[in-house]
Amino acid sequence: MRISAKGEYAAKAVLYLSLHYPKVVTIHEVAENHSIPIKYLEHILLALKKAGLLESRRGVRGGYTLARSPEKITVGEVLRVVDGKFSQASCIELDFKDHYACPEANTCGLKQVWQDVQGAVEKILFETSFDEVRKRTLAGVARKGDYMVYEI
Amino acid sequence: MRISAKGEYAAKAVLYLSLHYPKVVTIHEVAENHSIPIKYLEHILLALKKAGLLESRRGVRGGYTLARSPEKITVGEVLRVVDGKFSQASCIELDFKDHYACPEANTCGLKQVWQDVQGAVEKILFETSFDEVRKRTLAGVARKGDYMVYEI
């Protein structure tokens, strides 16, 4: 019942790209800044690119940037790519065609609970854009006072 | 980002006990009714007992029952016992003493997102009692006003 390391990495990376949008930054730079294993991050960014969230440029001066502006990318979208669905329990999953996998699903009062949880989670994740996360991050930095940690 | 099979088993078992409260029912009966491996269910019920949620009687005519009435047991309590805490991401976990494990936690705008999610999940799980789940099960009907579940 937790977000995977992969999901956290992905979110941090996209936040970093949001802070530098629309500049192109290298995997290396992202990995350095967040202490993420670089070879692992490669896979993650590649997946996000294939999902249409990021754009890349190869070769010298290459790197990644967001495919859309930060306010058009939500935390939920990013997590969905790397962590898959947010199904909270097997009993509300659907099988091959449109039917609940759990035979008791129609009467079991727990189904409602799992759906409520899933809905609440998705509501937050899909309604929070990276522009908002970016603003909160900058606000946090400003409160600290001493340095501007992120160069923009 | 999902509830474990163990968590689902535990919730189903407690629901079953709620439906028969205050009758004492055997592990065997619960396992049969929900197609849960009996030897596995033993562990789960034992853990719930040790956590103070269930009571048991050994020997012939023994079995389990709730330690309190269904309205005094929440889904969250049950899941916490078998699945541990609901920390959504490592960056909001606390280390040995009172400090965030993640060094960027104070400035990272993601922390708030993870906390929002965790809060929303806990609110639902800890405010839903098994008496309510029991009623919904008996009604076999969806409630009004539940969350819209996003299409996946």
Next chain:
DNA sequence: TGAAATCCTACTACTGCGGTCGAGATTCTC
């Protein structure tokens, strides 16, 4: 005493997650 049940420890098989490796393809700069 014997059957029915929980209690308890130990073990196992498997899956997925986190991470690594090495080579290939592309692009820029000189």
Next chain:
DNA sequence: GAGAATCTCGACCGCAGTAGTAGGATTTCA
């Protein structure tokens, strides 16, 4: 065109946690 920088991609690996099993010890009731 050479070479460096950078993304692309498939294969691989170790570990921890999950799900489940085995078997016996203990308690209780008739």
